[in-house]
Every structure is written in structure tokens, then in C-alpha cells.
Amino acid sequence: MTSNGRIIPGGISCREVVELVTEYLDGALSDADTERMEEHLKLCPPCVEYVDQIRATAQLAAVAAVELELRPDRDTLLRVFREFKAGG
Template sequence: MTRGLEIDCDELVEIVTDYLEGALDADTRRRFTEHLDLCDGCDAYVEQMRDTIRLAGTLQQDELRPDMRDKLLAAFRGWKADTAPPP
């Protein structure tokens, strides 16, 4: 397999959080960064994720309108339910 293509774009999206948190093992991190070197779309995606994390970290609870807070909480509750393994 061509260097940098050992991880495809779909797999990269699935493990981006682990990458940003420094939770990948050395081999997976190497394959991840090699993919970023070759894939402009994934490189842009990772930068967008970094920006989102940085900006979200600056929000204060009192800066968020109650209706927006409720919408965000509902979206995350739905996301959790969508990703839960079957019983």
C-alpha cells in the first residue's frame, strides 16, 4: 500500500478525536499523519476540528441562550443514542 494511504479518509474521521487527544498508539499515529501529508481534505478536516475544539472551549455557560443550550443538549443526547451499541 502507498505510504499515507494505509488509513483511508473514513477511518481517519473515526479516529480523529483519539489523534487530537494524543491517544493513538505510535504506529496508528504515524499512519494518520502520513495520510494527512497526502490528503488535503483530511488535513483541512483536522484543522476544522482543532478550531471547533478551541472555540468551544472559550464558551461560557452564561453566554449561551437557553434555547440554544437546549438544542445542543438534545443534539448530543440524540448522538449518544445513535452511537450506542445494540443491547
């Protein structure tokens, strides 16, 4: 499929990849949409890099959440982070 003379691998655009990435990584896409996404990723290195970055971010966030729950100083860490984020 083409758009403005450009080939769109798998029939979905890079913008659609961005919109669908969370559902894709969660395994929540239909079989047809998963197939289209994977076809796009076979031919679009920038989208592969984007999906890999989102996957890594999600994994790091999950590890951080578990780490915070396991640490007895969780409340202190959260307070310090909020103060840092607020500029204080």
C-alpha cells in the same frame, strides 16, 4: 497501500481518519497509529482541512464553555439558546 486502485496514504483511508480524529487530537492514539495518521495527512489535503476544522471546533467549544462559566448570566444564555434551538 491501495484500495480499489486508489492509493491510501499511511495505509489508512479517509474514512478511518474521520473515525480516529478525536483520539488523534487528544493524543490518545498509539505511536504506530499516530505515525500512520500523520503519513496520511502529509499526502491528503482534504483530510488536513477536516482535521483542522475539528481542531478549531474543539478549541471554540472549550473557549465557549469557559466563557459561559465566567459569565453571571450563564443561566439566561442557556435558556435563550435552548428556546432558540427548540424553535421558540
